[in-house]
Structures are given as structure tokens and as C-alpha cells.
Amino acid sequence: MDQKRHSRKTITEDGRLMLAKSEQDGVETVWDRLEAQQPHCGYCELGLSCRICAMGPCRIDPFGEGPQQGVCGADADIIVARNLGRMIASGAASHSDHGRDLVEVLEAVARGASPGYAIGDEDKLRRVAAEYGVETEGREVLSVAGDLARAMQEDYGTRLSRLGLLSRVPEQRQALWDRLGITPRGIDRETSEMMHRTHMGVDNDWQNLLLQALRNALSDGWGGSMIATEVSDILFGTPQPVSSRINLGVIQEDQVNIAVHGHNPIVSETIMRACRDEDLLQKARDRGAAGINLVGLCCTGNELLMRHGIPMAGNHLMTELVLVTGAMEMMLVDYQCIMPSLGRIAPCYHTRMISTSDKAKFPGMEHREFHSDNAAELARELVEQAVDNFGKRNPDKVSIPSQPVDLVGGFSVESVLQALGGSLDPLLEAIKSGKIRGAAGVVGCNNPKIRHDLGHTVLTSRLIENDVLVLDTGCAAVANAKHGLERAEAAERAGPGLKEVCSSLGIPPVLHFGSCVDNVRILVLAAELAKALSQDISALPLAGAAPEWYSEKAVSIGAYCVASGIDTVLGPTPPVTGSMNVTGLLTQGLEDILGARFAVEPDPEEAARWMLSRIEGRRKGLGLDSRQV
Amino acid sequence: MRQVVVHPERCVGCMQCMAACAAAHSQSGFLAAAIRENPLPAPRVHVGSGRYGEGFPNRCRHCDPAPCMTACLPGAIYRDRILNTVLIDPSRCINCASCAMACPFGVIRYHRDPWVSPNRAVAVKCDNCVHRQTQGLIPACAEVCKSGALTFEEPEGAMKRRTDEMARRTAGYVEQERIGEEAPGFMLLRQLKKRAIQLTE
């Protein structure tokens, strides 16, 4: 068949090969379904359709002749703002719920009620507990853990006037939020209020709605997501630089292949331990397999990679294609970003699909619920079943493409500080001297509307060519790693200044910062840099990008980045252009209010140019040398 | 005489016209019940996607002369001169699909249809909602279109508007942006979508 067609869908070799195989095997992919949806409804793309109440559903005619208000009287500005607010509420809720589940495990560990989980980083536990005002001196680890868990649970509630970790935010920024009235008070509270305000007949001031949306996003960034990352580090260990491999080539023909997909390390960590169980390994060998090969997908894969170097099979648009290799004995999923199509594709092969979260069931998957009290046992049982499934592989349907690419992962704020020798000074020096112009966060998902991985890799390449250090997470990090950008040799592709710094520190020019909740690591680093310079975050030569985003979580992330003072450029267009007022506020007005703004640019070359010019502009503001872009 | 006029630049791709057309050619006549009928009613207008994701309502033009009429073997296709509508007589249609090849717009479909032929597949196409017009209603697609992509008007009126628009565009002070002034958000969305798609080509 026509290979060129698949090159238009993805820049990756393993993706192209599996797309061709999916055609042969008669498997429908996300790209097929995108085409079938064309043309998308323009009202919805503009954000001008409203389904919030039964007086509707309503839409606004962008051409001015049809209805200009919904039945309730909401105009385009209100409808667009309400829709955007609900996207952020959903995204923030997703991250925050993920954090909540981790806090519950922490609390259960403190009670001794969850075998299979333990405190992985005692130092971090004490440090974070201290931030919450929990007494740590001379106390037992588990009792500190219990108090910390309860303090974090308080963050989720309704009794506080500000979240516990806001002390990490530079004072200027905190003061700005206070002035604007967007200091996040409680994690669930902000989401709940967003849902309230977007009910018919509540908040009908589009700017007011957007301010609450920003506050809701901040309750995610400095709240739910941050708690998720910190508790994950506490339970499973803070990431240190680790080598690993990536792309479909990590699947092994002679081993039992198990993939974990979804988000929460609560599940993937226990699977990992089960895969290392000597009894099960022996069973595998008895079955003729050389071993048990655990591979990761999406964020939960990133969590395992960051902490243990577990190899990564792929990002969002690869999740169906990993099944198409025909070599997966089992895929276990928990929640978020898991396409319901997976359970319909697996029967074309021998793969067993297991859903593990009571919150997330899927068609065609067997449901085996994980809880902190049964996790270890259930993990072993499922891995054993995967081993049993090895014999059912159809060798005629197996095709594992590509050689895997090496990468270095495991960059947390802690490990970066270590790499820098214990202080941020070397990094600050490099920025001041202009060897490193600044830093950029390249984050976010894949979207079949953008050629797979093109947005991330082109943008990242341009940035490092221009001496900007790139920190990446999520699907973006996977894209860049597959492209060879997350290994030491990639310094060759960087500009002279960045190359020099990376070579001397022995780090790649693109640092894998983790999963999507780990975007908060970038926030924390930004805050620490700002504090070191006694500046606000918006003064720093930083910029953010989500070149291929698709999810509501990404909208929340983008919003909390901008609200924290970091300019952010988006690849796909968000559904806001139905209101030029909202669009104008997001892409221009926010700069006056928050010191940072959004941009929308589908072309990654142009997006890079924008980010570079913003970074150089910030340098100028700090009195540093700045280049023309 | 008023006719359905298509303004493709206004189509947002919502496909309401298809739903309304199908419902108007169902046994029950309204959408909620129409989706439960057997055979299912089918739209006679088809919203397709342009190269950059633009919507386009593809509708029978009731051509004169009509290529489908010329190509029809049993002479099942004829013209109603009063409503200037090209119609298919299902009792004469032999479902040979010769008209498929003739229609340059690809608007004819072949299936069992609750409105014209519930038991046997025949050629089906837009009938200008003749049954509605005789009751003083307008064609269903034009009635439901909220963005002005399908209107029911004198073609001369639509052409005059277009002439005036052309005049304004060429009268010196008009730049590209001026066209976008009418719906700046929609134009912006269009441009961004086009760019994103061009990057995949």
C-alpha cells in the first residue's frame, strides 16, 4: 500500500510500519476515525455551541445573521468562556483526582494498611511535611506520613483560604494572585465552583468566568498535580538520572510482553515489582520465554521510566499501534488518555486487556480492580496470566519494528540540582552569560490533527539550536526521546552555548522531566530560579509549549503555566475563536494582567520563533544581553 | 421563484441539514421517531469535508438539462416544470446506477427508503421538499440552517448580494481582512486549521 500516506500521519518509523500493518490486519485507528469525523462541526470548534441546559441546546451564528444569544441570553463571550471553564474544570479534576488517590495510599501506608506500598524517599517526606507545617523532628516516618497525608487531604477541602504548597511561589506572584482574587483556596473547591459558575444563570461575566478558570487551573498546578508528583516521589522514590530505551523496538519477541498504560504509578509500580518476581520469571522460562518484559505507555510509562528506567513503548498515538505488533500478552490500564478503541483492537490479536480502576471501565476489557490492600497480590496474579498468554501468540501476526533509541530520563528538580553540584548557581550563571538563553517547557499530548511527533521534535530542535535548554514531559518527552534528543550525543544538535554547558555537565540538551503531573517540576524549578534572582517567574527567560495537545488536562496545564507567569504557545487551536474578546484576552490581555500570555501557532517553526523572541525579550527585561530573533 | 441557494463559505459543517432532510423524508416526520424506523430515512443533502476541513453541503442542483435524466435507461427521471425540480419515479427506477456516473456532483444514493421505496433499493436524491412546499413550508435543509449556508430565496436576490460584495471587494479600500471582519473568529479558525493540515501534506 501507499507508504507515503502513513508518512503524513507520523514522523516515526515504528509508527509508519505499524500503520501499514494495521491496514493489512484490518484494524481501524484513531487517524481513520478522525477522517470519518470530517468536517468537524464549526459551532463546536468555535466554542459557540452550548449544551448546559434544557432550554437549549443553543448555538451562536458567527456570521451575525442567525441567533446571537442562547435561549438564556448568553452571548458568544459567555458561551465560549463557560465552555473553556468546564474544560479546565475537567482537566484540573483529572490531575487532582490522580493526586487524591496517591494521598489515600500514603495515608493507608501510614496506617500500615497497604501491603506492597512503602515510603520510598524519607528525606522528601520530611521536607514536604515541613512545608505543610507538620512537625518532623525526631518523629517516626509513618506518623509524619500520616500527618502529611491528612494535611494534603485538607488541601482538597473547603476550609482553607490558600493551598499548602503556595509558599513555593515567589511572593510577587502570590501577591498578584491575591490582588486578582485567583489564589487557589481548595483543590476540589475550585473545580466545584467552576461547575457552579458555569451552570445557567450564575456567572455571566466572561472575564469573571475566565478568572475562576485560572484559579481552578492553579488549584491543579500548585495543588492536585503537585501533590501527585510529590507523593509519588515520597512513595516510589525521587527520580535520578537513569538510562533507558524507547519506541516499539523495546518489545521483545522472545519475552512475555506486558504494557502498562494510564497514569497512576500506584498500579504500574506494583506491576513492575510483580514482573521481577523470581517465581514468575521461572514460569516464563518454563513457557519458553526468555523473561518478562514490562514496557510503558504514556504517563504511567513515564513514571516508571523516570524512577526505574523501564523502557517506553510509545506515546498517545502509539497506544493502538503497540497492540498491532501482535506481540503484547497483556495491557493493563488505569485512567486517563486510554482510548476505548483498545478493547476492540485487542481481539484481533491475543492480547488480554485489563482495566484496573473502579473509575475507568472500557468496552472489551476485563475488569480487575486494584486497591491498596490487594494490589501486590492482584499484580502477581495478572502477570502470571500474562505469562500463560505467551503461548497464544500467533507468530504470523507478529511484527516488531525498529531498533529502540537510547535516552536518559529521571530529571527531577532534586536531580538537576545534584547534577549542578547542589546549587542553581551554575545554571543561573549560564543563563546570565547567555550561553544558555533560557529554558523552555515542551509538554503535552499528541493529536492526529498534527503530524505525530512533528510538532514536538521540530519545536524542540529549533529551541536547542538556539541555545535554549528544553525540559519536556508527557507525550512530548516521548516524542523527543524517540527522535534521539534525550541522550548526551544530542548536544551535537544544540547551539554552541548550550552544547558547551551540556557537555560539561554530562546532560542532554533536552531533559526528560517526567509525566504530565510532573509539569509541576518545571513550575518548582521556575519558582526556585525566580526566588534566587528575587524576581517574579514572569521576569525569567522561560516559555512553554504544547505543540500537539488534545486533552482537557492540557488546557488546565497551559492555564496554570500562563497564570504562573510563563508564556505558552499551543499547536492545535482551542475552541475559543468564536469570541474575539476571549481570544483577545488569552492572547494579548493576559500579558497586562498576569505578565504572560497564550499564543496559537500550528507551525512548530513559527512557534519556536515566537518562544525565542519572548525569551529574548525577558532577557532584555532582566538587563541581560538579548538577540534579535 | 424562490429556490434553495447554497452559500458554501457559510457552512460550518454541523450537518443539521442532513438530520432535518432525513427527518423530513421519514415515515413519522420528526427526528426522534425517525431514527427508529426501518428502513432508516436517509438525507438527500450530504455535507462533505473540503481539503482543510471546511464543511460543504452537497445538494442536487436540479440541473437543466439534467445529466441524470439523459443517462436514465428506463426514463425514470423527469422534470416538474412548476417547481423546477428534477424528480425520480421510484416505480420506473431499476436501480442500475447509470445516473451515478452521470451526476457530476455525486448527489444520488441507492437504498431502500421509507419515503419513496421502503421495500426495494432505488436511486434517491433531493426532491426540493416538494411535499413541504405544497403545504406552504420551505425545504427542510434551508429551514434549519443557522449559519446562512442554505437559504430559500430568489436566486436573483442572492446574486445581487454577491455582486455587491464583489463590488465592495474591488472598490479599492478592501483588504483581505475586510472579508474576515464579518466573522473574524471563523476566519481565524479556518486559517489555523488550514495551516495545521498543510503541515501534514
Added chain:
Amino acid sequence: MRHLILGSGIAGLQAARAIRSTQPEAQITMLGREAEPPYARPMISQLLEGAVEPIHLDLGLPPDVRLISEDEAVSVHAAERTVATLQGRRLAYDRLLVATGADPRGIRAENTDLENIHFMRTKAQVREMLRALPQSRRALVLGGGLVGFKAAYGFLRQGLDVTMLIRSEYPLSQQVDPTAGKLVRDKLEENGLGVLVGKDVARFEEDGAGRVWRAQLTDGSVLDCDVAVIGKGVLPVTGFLEGSGVDVDLGILVDEQMRTSARDVFAAGDVAEHFDLARDERWVNAIWPEAADQGRIAGLNMAGVPARYPGSLSRNTIRIFDMDLTTCGLVNPPEDAGFETVQDGDAKKGTFRRLVFSGDRLVGAACVNRIEQAGVLRALIAGRAPVPCPKKDLLREDVHPAGLFPFFP
């Protein structure tokens, strides 16, 4: 104005309709060889199949058209403006339309005049086949072209054993490429058709009562058959034009207004040879929709309304069992002649598309299944303009006018 139309097929009928609608007072005479008034000739295969009744084929006549049946022209005297007929009539005209169609080609075999050996061109011939049907068990079809193919299909639908003798590997080799052709052959064989390649009939043998009984093939082998259809192509009926001053190649040469080289003499339909829009040369495309179009345009010009016929295009739409096939233009271009072929299929949906390009121009298209929008491709071929979009965009079965070009900046 006296209009004389030779032939009662669709070209002649459309001409009569066009003349009648523009010149209500004109005198129109139509001369038809068959006993039947004008009917839809392609539907005779549905008649054979048993899917329609004879009355469904009738097309009627426009008002005040004098139809002379069972007679045909034997000579044309252009200077005198008269036509002499077989039955001894002398018909005068102001405008003459030659729409005498094309007759089936014969074959070089013995005893083709036995009973139950037929060409399949007229309603009467199919009537004969249907009459003998109750006694027919084994059908032999010579030729894998459209007629042979439709005869075979019709017999299969009527429950006979059918064997088809073809020259190429698959039927419809003039119309389709090997891939689509194989799909057609597989579909027919799936449904009981026997196909023999590269064989011809040397002689037919009778059963002693004058009816065909067996066929002896050129390789010596023998096939039982009690009915046979010869479908080896058609030849334009132009013999009677000798000495008339009307230039004839394979068919009658006509210009864009369907005029021949003789004054006030027009030609249209299967007998006419015009410019093929895909092949870029003169060609006879003896198919129904072209005959209809040509007849209409000839009629308009005869009535003094200038009308232009840009050229013809071969095309066919065939529905067999649960498979649809439609072809248009130059689907089987000669190799190494600079044509580019783009094709694709979706095994799951059962669709196949083959497109032939000459530079930027689409010149041929073959579509298997989901054919309802194939007309968009035909219009592109007929339009002869450079294709306005990436070529592979035309492979979609929902190829839509919108998808062909960006219609605003």
C-alpha cells in the same frame, strides 16, 4: 422544416425530443429497422435476467412524430435530399440525422445460423432467448465484453449453467484493469460461471432438429450447450452511406455540432465517431448515455439551436450480485506511454479505486463498490482540466466536490 431520423434508438429519440421542444411545428419522421417503438436497449439484459417486464423498456415518442417501423435506409442522396429505403420508400428531408446505431460483429465459425444461437442487441432477440429458456440448461457465451458479460449474468440469474469463452484473463478487459477484472471474474465464478481463456468456437453442431447442441472449440475440445450468445463487439451501420458523400472512418465522422461532411446531414449515437475526451483522439464510444447526449445535441442543431458536443467518454456501470463496478475513460493505458496510475483498495470495505492520469489530468477511473459518487470523477475526466487537488484525494469513495478545491482563501 422536415426532419428525417434514421434509427429508432435513443440517439434518434433524444433528437426527436429536442427538435419537438424547440420547433413545435416541425415535421419529424423516424425510420426504425425494428418492429418495436423506441425502447431502452441496455435494459434488455435486465429482461433476460427476469428482473423487468418488456413494457418497462418502452420509452414512448414525443407528440406528432411519425414512426415508420421495420424499414431501413439503403441509400442517401445528399444533393437531392432524399433517402431510399428497403421497403421502396423515398423520403425527403430538410435535415437528416443518421442514428442507425451499430450491429453485432459476426464470428468465423460454422453453423452460426442454428436455432438458439443469438446476438444480444434487440428486444426481439431477448424475447427469443426467453421463449427457449424453459428448454435451456447450458449456455455458452462468446466474448467477455459488455454484451457477453451481461448475457452471462442474465443466464446465471435465470439458473442456467454458463460458460464464457474469453480472449484475455478476465472479462471486460477493454473496460477494466487486471485487478478489478479479477474481482469481477472471481465474483462470477463464485456464483457458478465457468470461464475459458484463449479459446474460440470453430463450429456449432445441431441436435438433429436444427437447434444448437454442442460447440467444437478451436483446440478440438467440445462443450455442450443448448443456447449461445455471441458478444464480440459491434460495428457502426454505415454500409448504406456509400456514394453519399458522408465521410466514414469506423463510424461516421462528425464535428462538434454533430454535422457530417454532407450538408444538413447529422449523425449521432453508436454510428458516430467523435473525439474521445480521455484518449485525445477520434473514437467510437458506443454507449447509451453518449448516444443520448449526442442525439439531443444533434437535434438542437438540426432545429437551428446551436449546441456543442465536446466529445465522448467511454463509461459503464455494472451491478453484479453484491458487487458494483463503474469505469470511465482510459482505464487500461498503454504501458510506457507516460500515464501515471494511482490505485488503492480497502479490503475490509470491499472497495477498490484505480485512477489514470496523464500529467495533471485525470483520464481514467475504475471504481469497485461505493460507486454512488463516481460521477464526480467522470466530470473531472470530461472537463479535461488539471486536477485541482493532490491526486490521492480522488481515491476516497466519498470524493466530494468540496474536497477537490479550496473555495475560499
